[in-house]
Amino acid sequence: MAVQNRSGSLRAQRSNLLFLVLAAAFANAEPANIQVCAACHGEDGAGVGYDYVPIIAGTPAAHLEEAPYAYKDGARKCVGVPVMCDAVAPLSDDDIVEMAEYYAAMPRLSTDEEFDRQLAAVGEIIHNDLCAQCHVLPTDEKVEDALGIPLNGQKGAYLRLALGAYLTGDRETLVPIMSDKLRLLDQDKIDALVHYYASWDPD
Numbered sequence: 236m237a238v239q240n241r242s243g244s245l246r247a248q249r250s251n252l253l254f255l256v257l258a259a260a261f262a263n264a265e266p267a268n269i270q271v272c273a274a275c276h277g278e279d280g281a282g283v284g285y286d287y288v289p290i291i292a293g294t295p296a297a298h299l300e301e302a303p304y305a306y307k308d309g310a311r312k313c314v315g316v317p318v319m320c321d322a323v324a325p326l327s328d329d330d331i332v333e334m335a336e337y338y339a340a341m342p343r344l345s346t347d348e349e350f351d352r353q354l355a356a357v358g359e360i361i362h363n364d365l366c367a368q369c370h371v372l373p374t375d376e377k378v379e380d381a382l383g384i385p386l387n388g389q390k391g392a393y394l395r396l397a398l399g400a401y402l403t404g405d406r407e408t409l410v411p412i413m414s415d416k417l418r419l420l421d422q423d424k425i426d427a428l429v430h431y432y433a434s435w436d437p438d
């Protein structure tokens with residue numbers, strides 16, 4: 236009996252240990268509450284199937300960290316999908332850092348959205364003129380230090396939603412210079428910019 240008990244408890248200890256090792260490995264691979272985010276942003280951070288859910292994979296962590304705070308304190312109101320604000324509300328500072336680093340480490344893929352080459356060329360000129368000082372390519376070596384979030388390869392529907400929200404005041408522009416530039420845009424220029432951002436190919 237005694238032997239059986241001992242081997243039984245040894246087995247239990249070993250499986251506890253195995254559980255701890257697995258749990259630790261899992262925690263490193265994936266933040267514990269990642270499913271809360273993956274429900275919309277996807278396991279790959281691309282939010283496939285949801286037009287208004289921005290691509291967050293491969294965006295520098297510093298930028299990904301800023302956004303949840305902006306949703307938490309109301310500087311960004313959730314325009315289309317209020318659930319995003321509900322999702323970030325309970326996150327601790329550590330959670331936010333963990334999620335940001337997790338998604339930042341993933342590759343930034345192209346959206347595969349269709350675009351018009353001529354419009355994209357017009358958009359590139361507008362971008363270089365008004366936006367490039369702060370918004371650089373996701374592959375630019377200075378992307379982490381750039382003031383703005385990379386826009387190339389972002390979903391068109393989301394870009395339109397975000398630009399519309401700045402223009403109506405549903406999102407505060409954190410840098411006044413950007414507000415000045417956005418005031419120079421009309422619907423045609425926004426279209427051209429969206430085609431330009433869709434034309435980006437990471438390869």
Ligand code: HEC
Nearest residue numbers: 271272275287288289299302313314315316318319322334
């Ligand atoms: C119900 C769907 C949904 C869930 C769940 C969700 N998000 Fe979002 N997320 C969105 C939408 C939609 C937006 C854009 C909202 C807007 O600005 O109006 C967004 C925006 C963001 C942005 C800003 C990206 C940018 O380019 O500015 C970040 C970062 C982000 N989410 C991270 C997260 C994290 C981390 C979680 C998990 C805690 C999460 N989201 C959960 C839908 C969701």
Ligand code: HEC
Nearest residue numbers: 365366369382383384397398407408409410412413416417
């Ligand atoms: C002086 C720097 C600066 C300039 C110039 C600028 N932006 Fe921004 N932009 C930012 C910063 C900083 C953010 C993120 C913080 C915020 O939401 O205000 C941002 C955010 C954005 C976003 C939201 C991105 C996301 O993923 O949520 C869009 C879209 C955008 N900018 C478009 C533009 C366009 C288009 C232009 C040119 C017409 C432009 N910006 C010019 C600094 C700038």
